[in-house]
Amino acid sequence: MRNGWWLMVVLASCRTFPPLDLKSLPTAKDHPAAEYVVLLDESSTSYVPEGPDGAPQAITTSRWRAKILQPTVLPPLRAWYSLTFNRVESMRGRIVKPGGTEEPLDDSK
Numbered sequence: 001m002r003n004g005w006w007l008m009v010v011l012a013s014c015r016t017f018p019p020l021d022l023k024s025l026p027t028a029k030d031h032p033a034a035e036y037v038v039l040l041d042e043s044s045t046s047y048v049p050e051g052p053d054g055a056p057q058a059i060t061t062s063r064w065r066a067k068i069l070q071p072t073v074l075p076p077l078r079a080w081y082s083l084t085f086n087r088v089e090s091m092r093g094r095i096v097k098p099g100g101t102e103e104p105l106d107d108s109k
Contacts, residue, residue: 017094017102028069035073040065059089077105 026037043062051057066075081088093105 017092020096022096022098022100025067026069031069035070036066036068036075038064038066038075 025039028034031037041064043060045058045060048057048059068074077093095103095105097103
């Protein structure tokens with residue numbers, strides 16, 4: 001893959017993905033020894049005094065975006081949470097191919 005593959009995972013409840021300008025992103029020439037480049041890694045937490053079941057909630061939204069520079073090597077994708085204290089409300093991701101076409105990730109995997 002000359003331009004590399006894009007992988008964007010959003011562990012959040014957002015409805016749409018932001019558009020990507022593929023031409024402005026780093027290439028394998030920019031990072032010759034790298035398998036992928038992390039472009040975004042952020043988390044935010046909001047607090048709701050009374051959630052749907054009446055109890056207080058802390059809602060954490062995590063976003064992670066990487067450009068795959070070597071298509072045979074994929075970074076691990078994980079959602080960290082405690083079964084005792086946490087629940088994954090939603091999880092979405094997409095693959096943006098070099099031509100710009102998008103393919104949703106199968107979150108069951």
